[in-house]
Amino acid sequence: MTRNGRRIPDPDARLWQSLEPEPGTVERVVLGALAARRPRRAPHAGWVAAALALVLAVGALALWQQGPGAGGPAPNQPRISIANVGDVVVVRRPGQGARLLRSVPPVEPREARPGRIQIILRKGESP
Amino acid sequence: MEMEATVRELAPRLLRFCLGRVGAEDLAEEASQEALSALVDRWRRHGPPDSPEAFAFAVARRRAGRVAFRRRLTAPLGMLRNGHDADPGPSPEVRAVSRDRLHRTLAAIRRLSGSERDALLLVVAGELSTAETARVLGISRSAVKMRVQRARAHLVRMLEEGRS
Secondary structure (H helix, E strand, C coil), X not given: CEECCEECCHHHHHHHHHCCCCHHHHHHHHHHHHHCXXXXXXXXXXXXXXXXXXXXXXXXXXXXXXXXXXXXXCCCCEEEEEEEECCEEEEEECCCEEEEEEECCCCCCHHHCCCEEEEEEECCCCC | CCHHXXXXXXXXXXXXXXXXXXXXXXXXXXXXXXXXHHHHHHHHHHCCCCCHHHHHHHHHHHHHHHHHHHHHHHHHHHHHHHCCCCCCCCCHHHHHCCCHHHXXXXXXXXXXXXXXXXHHHHHHHCCCCHHHHHHHHCCCHHHHHHHHHHHHHHHHHHHXXXXX
16 A cells, blocks of 8 residues: 555554545534634633632722721721810810810919810720 | 645544544544644634644644543443443444454554554554654654554554454
8 A cells, every 4th residue: 555655564554544534524524623613712710710719808808907997087087185275175076076075163273284185085095 | 825725634634543542433523623623713813833734633632632531531421321331332334334443453552552652643544744743742753753663563463463
């Protein structure tokens, strides 16, 4: 047996002939390959799941860091300010304006009293 | 170089290679079709590859390996379902045309080592040159020649044993 003008060794020829496909099969494969449009490869499901899990984890972390008091005053904003101006004690709360708490009559000589004391409580702190 | 002519020329070679590789005509058809579809897709998108032969056979080799693996994996399921050996064996059509020679050859091919079998099938069934085969397998030309010689000798011995 010869192929392309060259003599084929006997075992090769035997193998080649044994595996010879039927013409109908060849035609089917050719037409199928020429007609088929290969679908675009979708992103791997594993990667999509991993990306989704990462986004969810970042979101959960952000919520957790805001804490249960989310929506209240920011941590560094004073929650309450108590100050005295002379004999008058003034309490200020953000968004609620100033409030006169009480006025104390002088009991000591004026020189012994401090001119002004201010106490500011921030979120999470105690006096 | 025209795509359709290349596909037509490669189809029977791929079918022979895949049949030798997977041992079943329907699976060989599936693997060949996938390899040629990949070639057509590549050709349409980016033009012809440097070597359409090497491209198609490299894809066919991977696909055939996957198909053969799937077949081995699902064989026990087939045995449970059918209540007998899942090996498809000769279909009535195949028996009608006396494909005994094919089955003996396939049985002998299956007994070759993987590297010898691939080299022999690419050279003989796929009609690839030594250089193209070396490219597909990622080995040197001399290694291809050595594997093909060894495989040929083993095949002859096995076929002779089968005859006697």
